[in-house]
Amino acid sequence: MEKILEVNDLHISFFTFSGEVQAIRGVDFHLLKGETLAIVGESGSGKSVTSKAIMRLLPESNSKIKNGEILFEGKDLTKLSDKEMQKIRGQDISMIFQDPMTSLNPTMKIGKQIIEPIVKHQKLSKSAAKRKALDLLNLVGIPNPEIRFNQYPHQFSGGMRQRVVIAIALACNPKILIADEPTTALDVTIQAQILELMKDLQKKIETSIIFITHDLGVVANVADRVAVMYGGKLVEIGTVDxxxxxxxxxxxxxxxxxMPTLDTKEEELYAIPGTPPNLLYPPKGDAFAPRNEYAMKIDLEEPPPMFQVSPTHYAATWLLHSDAPKVEPPAEVKRRQIEFQAGGGK
Structure with a gap:
């Protein structure tokens, strides 16, 4: 399959009163046409910063892409002017943000907010744009679109507002859709509906999706591949399985x-000890080493390279080095492996 996006050796820093925060430290990944790539990790791992860098939405006053390239259809987005990026944003690459209430203008009717990018990027007449907006409201599952078209955001529930935000993001048939924690502000039932909607939409419009979340459980149903981020770096990437x-x-x-299961008792739920690293002072070795019960001396001294596990699976851990001791994964990970193999997985 053809690559539509490539991120190569990306380094991003924020300049604060305390000093330089090295938020992204050499991130590499690609997105294929028509696939969904999930980027997961704890808060502060660099997921949203990476997505905003692709859209060139980082604040210019205190942030800088220090190194690397973001290639969209072979064009380096880091080298484009603001005017050139405005043509790409919304038309070729769209973004769904976390909180629909802050994404929508409370003083504008929903219909006008959907029509705006259609008129700007697709140069349609207002009547043709309105027809397309009504089709989009239908597509994202909003009942009575003709009535809803003339209503304001406060007249919609949280789930319906998020559907409107998705309709706006899809207005110009983007080639890439970035969904930044699109279900975090919603309750579990609505979350499931929005995830189902995104799966359904991808089949219909054949867009590529970058799905950002801190919840590994969410990505099992929506992603083709998963990239795990920690401390501003990718630590593992592979297919969902x-x-x-x-x-x-x-x-x-x-x-x-x-991740809790239906059988998990409250006292059994595992929590990763410690806290993420302070990227004002990035660690010399593996950023996860202080929280890693399997850490070796080399983890504190040298960052591990990406070791290849399979043609599609890579992980940055010294445990994969040929000289490393053999370590058994935790019980829950082994249980999942056994279940998968018993079910015919490879």
């Missing part, structure tokens, strides 16, 4: 072990 049922990085082990 590879990352869920054959994870290699101790951080991924921790994330999977901390």
């Amino acid at each position: 590879e990352v869920f049922y054959n994870p290699q990085h101790p951080y991924t082990w921790g994330l999977i072990s901390s």
